[in-house]
Amino acid sequence: MTAASTSLPPALPGLGTTWYERGAPYWSRRVVTGVLWLAVTVFVCFLAVSLYQGFRDQLPSGVRTVWDGVQAVAGCAALVWGWLVQRRGHRAKLADPPTPEQAWDRKSDEKRRTTGPAALGRIVAVLAAPVAPAVAAFALGWVCAVMTVREYPSEVGARRALGQEA
Numbered sequence: 001m002t003a004a005s006t007s008l009p010p011a012l013p014g015l016g017t018t019w020y021e022r023g024a025p026y027w028s029r030r031v032v033t034g035v036l037w038l039a040v041t042v043f044v045c046f047l048a049v050s051l052y053q054g055f056r057d058q059l060p061s062g063v064r065t066v067w068d069g070v071q072a073v074a075g076c077a078a079l080v081w082g083w084l085v086q087r088r089g090h091r092a093k094l095a096d097p098p099t100p101e102q103a104w105d106r107k108s109d110e111k112r113r114t115t116g117p118a119a120l121g122r123i124v125a126v127l128a129a130p131v132a133p134a135v136a137a138f139a140l141g142w143v144c145a146v147m148t149v150r151e152y153p154s155e156v157g158a159r160r161a162l163g164q165e166a
Helices: 024-056 061-095 100-112 115-127 129-147 153-161
Strands: none
Touching: 024 061, 024 129, 061 129, 061 153, 100 153
């Protein structure tokens, strides 16, 4: 036996050590994470449509119909675009997956960077009211693509770090 095969699997953000055997605990975590992401995305979509509704009510009725059509087309395009952006990013991350230490460092960096964008997001939300449904559709496409990947880049990186085939 090699040293890599006898070592314990490292814990990964969001998955712990369940990624190693991919049993019921692993799939439970993936399902719960997916349901939570979907719930947050549905809430964001609700907020976006509500914000858009406030903007829409200020438009004349003739313009309102045209703008609703534009939003429907933009929403469909943004949904597909969000899916494609996430999948391309996922493929790029699979080409150079992070080690377990890098995965934890990235997770810490994400937590530190959220304060500024959250404050800026409030201002942008008001300005984005006319296109809020399209922005929410992009987010929905992105989240759906995240939830349907076979494995996360951090898992591939951890398997490579342990000397296993990814």
